[in-house]
Amino acid sequence: METATAREFNQNASRILAAAENGERVTVTKNGRPVAILCPVGQREVPPYPVDPMGPDEAAPVFTAAGPPVDWSGGRGEYLAGFGQ
Template sequence: MHTLPLSEFRANASAMLDLVERGERVRILRHGRPVADLVPVGEAAEPVARVPRWKQPIEPLQLVRPDGRTGAQLIIDERERGA
């Protein structure tokens, strides 16, 4: 594992990414404390492209009435009767 300060990472970002592509790990320090680890994609603990729950597709609610009429048909009938 390569460990380097943030200023050095900024100066050599491309070279550090080359190391990561070859399977090595790079730890970045800020003020002497570790703030990030660059690891190859296969080693990542979480999937990178994880879709938030609120963006996941949902199944629309399917209600079936005993008489087979849809909600749209019920609204049209009510409008015709009440208007």
């Protein structure tokens, strides 16, 4: 991992961004403290907000009341209706 000061980043931004683009992680420091990490953007698109913090449906815990078990085969849609879905 490469390290650059804020001043070095300001003066050599194109070189440092090229290093990040080529796969290097670059830590930018200010007054000796890390303030940013530049790394290459992967092929996977990152959503602007978490879309499913629980992970895949199969991995989500199922909580049931005293009644019969819930049939999740149709997805979670109707069960999440009151939660902003």
